[in-house]
Amino acid sequence: MLRKTKQRSIIMDILRETRNHPTAEEIYLKARLYMPKISLSTVYRTLRSLVEEGKILEIKVFGENHARYDYPLEQHQHFYCRKCKELIDLYGDFYYPNNIPHKVEEIRTIFIGVCKDCLKEENDEKV
Amino acid sequence: MLRKTKQRSIIMDILRETRNHPTAEEIYLKARLYMPKISLSTVYRTLRSLVEEGKILEIKVFGENHARYDYPLEQHQHFYCRKCKELIDLYGDFYYPNNIPHKVEEIRTIFIGVCKDCLKEENDEKV
DNA sequence: ATGGTTGCAAATGATTTGCAGAAGC
DNA sequence: GCTTCTGCAAATCATTTGCAACCAT
Numbered sequence: 595m596l597r598k599t600k601q602r603s604i605i606m607d608i609l610r611e612t613r614n615h616p617t618a619e620e621i622y623l624k625a626r627l628y629m630p631k632i633s634l635s636t637v638y639r640t641l642r643s644l645v646e647e648g649k650i651l652e653i654k655v656f657g658e659n660h661a662r663y664d665y666p667l668e669q670h671q672h673f674y675c676r677k678c679k680e681l682i683d684l685y686g687d688f689y690y691p692n693n694i695p696h697k698v699e700e701i702r703t704i705f706i707g708v709c710k711d712c713l714k715e716e717n718d719e720k721v
Numbered sequence: 722m723l724r725k726t727k728q729r730s731i732i733m734d735i736l737r738e739t740r741n742h743p744t745a746e747e748i749y750l751k752a753r754l755y756m757p758k759i760s761l762s763t764v765y766r767t768l769r770s771l772v773e774e775g776k777i778l779e780i781k782v783f784g785e786n787h788a789r790y791d792y793p794l795e796q797h798q799h800f801y802c803r804k805c806k807e808l809i810d811l812y813g814d815f816y817y818p819n820n821i822p823h824k825v826e827e828i829r830t831i832f833i834g835v836c837k838d839c840l841k842e843e844n845d846e847k848v
Numbered sequence: 849a850t851g852g853t854t855g856c857a858a859a860t861g862a863t864t865t866g867c868a869g870a871a872g873c
Numbered sequence: 874g875c876t877t878c879t880g881c882a883a884a885t886c887a888t889t890t891g892c893a894a895c896c897a898t
């Protein structure tokens with residue numbers, strides 16, 4: 595049976611507030627502001643159990659060696675900017691082929707490229 | 722300037738032949754059959770440079786802690802079976818929204834669920 | 849000959865685990 | 874009171890790196 599602890603609720607709160615896909619380390623640093631003695635392993639353990647419960651999403655980006663965590667408010671996909679390393683939420687309709695011969699339970703799409711802000715910077719530099 | 726070495730071509734050959742997305746460790750074990758003294762770090766170094774050159778793809782699946790490598794013959798997406806942990810290629814047309822305000826260079830979709838073989842097994846068990 | 853490449857061992861970085869004490873139920 | 878959860882430190886796992894020898898150009 596899962597127990598309600600202070601550290602678990604702090605971590606959930608941080609995930610709910612933080613809209614930019616934090617890493618375990620980042621969550622740990624924020625959590626310490628509320629509870630200075632919280633340990634990194636508790637953060638990892640809690641994140642893992644939240645993922646297993648299906649309450650949050652674990653996202654791994656190629657090239658990055660750490661996982662990021664996402665508290666999803668509604669169905670969305672992600673855009674990863676290879677310049678600023680930002681992981682941006684994308685909402686909208688996605689159409690996938692329906693002739694897949696397997697039982698599809700979840701679809702994750704990640705778009706990779708350069709985000710509009712970095713693109714703007716690139717163009718400004720050229721002037 | 723990139724040099725043509727025995728280890729690099731062995732690794733490329735293995736990737737070309739192996740159609741099931743091997744890990745670095747698996748590639749290393751196969752490579753040793755051709756070249757017993759090849760080192761794991763050479764395998765990692767070579768894979769990294771191939772990824773950087775864009776010749777192969779690095780794929781990270783949530784839950785798995787190691788990367789897999791894919792030598793893509795043609796544009797395709799992946800299906801990951803959470804039962805047998807197989808990563809299966811999917812060919813076909815995918816439609817994505819075209820109103821994304823960023824510069825999209827690459828799209829990666831991964832479908833997660835239970836593959837048709839595992840599904841069959843599940844059903845057989847129920848009988 | 850020169851400089852990229854390798855093998856080895858040691859280092860790193862992210863994440864996990866063993867254990868004894870603390871805290872939920 | 875029993876059991877899960879935590880903090881700490883040590884362990885693990887995948888991957889990277891320093892370095893001297895090696896080999897392709």
